[in-house]
Each structure stands twice: as structure tokens, then as C-alpha cells.
Amino acid sequence: MATENELELLLKAAHEAKENSYSPYSKVKVGAAVLTQCGKILSGANVECASYGLGVCAERGLLTHAASRGFRSFKTIVVVSNLPEITPCGACRQFIVEFGTDIEVYTDCPVDGRGKPRKFGILELLPGAFTPRSLGTSGS
Numbered sequence: 120m121a122t123e124n125e126l127e128l129l130l131k132a133a134h135e136a137k138e139n140s141y142s143p144y145s146k147v148k149v150g151a152a153v154l155t156q157c158g159k160i161l162s163g164a165n166v167e168c169a170s171y172g173l174g175v176c177a178e179r180g181l182l183t184h185a186a187s188r189g190f191r192s193f194k195t196i197v198v199v200s201n202l203p204e205i206t207p208c209g210a211c212r213q214f215i216v217e218f219g220t221d222i223e224v225y226t227d228c229p230v231d232g233r234g235k236p237r238k239f240g241i242l243e244l245l246p247g248a249f250t251p252r253s254l255g256t257s258g259s
Contacts, residue, residue, distance in 0.1 A: 121154055122196040129197040136162035137199050146199045151177040156192035161185050178211040195223040204228055212245040
């Protein structure tokens with residue numbers, strides 16, 4: 120569980136990452152930030168491609184980057200967008216649960232600056248999740 124201070128830092132990092140989104144086709148900018156169990160914050164943004172199916176969501180790009188740097192345990196992930204409302208897509212939900220069933224997910228899209236982040240448990244977003252445990256392993 121992220122502290123209030125950690126959540127503020129995550130929101131800031133995700134909003135900053137959102138500005139680096141490469142989304143020339145949809146114009147939908149998404150940023151994400153994750154808090155590792157050891158307290159490190161990493162961030163990333165969505166990247167689109169002219170061949171639409173090859174685009175990468177902010178959440179999956181971020182977690183791939185984090186895993187490639189050796190991080191495997193996460194407390195909280197924050198997802199922000201320039202849309203009025205957003206939650207991780209189904210593929211991103213599955214990707215998040217790969218790294219833990221107790222990860223908190225916050226979404227924040229206050230277009231007018233007055234919104235409040237919404238909190239979800241990953242299993243709330245992905246009930247009946249297929250996890251590493253489903254395969255008789257703990258993953259990493």
C-alpha cells in the first residue's frame with residue numbers, strides 16, 4: 120500500500136510520463152508509474168504504431184521495462200490519461216496480475232484538475248484472474 124506521499128510522487132511521475140506519450144493517431148495520451156516493493160518509482164507512456172496492433176500500452180511498457188531492470192515485486196501502479204476516465208485494458212490487467220494479486224491500481228484523469236484518484240485492487244479489475252499460481256508456480 121502506497122503512503123499519501125508515495126501516491127503523490129506516483130501521480131506526478133505518471134502525469135510527467137504521459138507528456139512523453141507517442142500517440143499521433145488516437146491522440147490518447149497515457150502515462151503510468153509503478154512503486155516497487157523496495158520503494159523505487161519508475162514510469163512510462165504509451166507508444167502507438169501506424170500498424171495499430173503493434174502499439175504498446177503505458178502499463179505493459181512500464182512493467183516490461185521494470186522487469187528487464189530486475190524488479191519483480193510491486194506495491195502500486197498509477198495510470199493517468201488525457202481522457203475523462205480510464206482504467207487499464209484487459210491485457211494490461213492480466214500483465215499487472217502476473218506480478219502480484221495484491222497490487223493497488225489508481226487511475227487519475229482529472230481533466231479539470233478537480234478529480235480524485237480512484238483506487239482498485241487488481242483482482243477487483245480482473246476477477247477470476249489467471250495467475251502464475253494457476254500454473255502451479257509463483258512466477259519469477
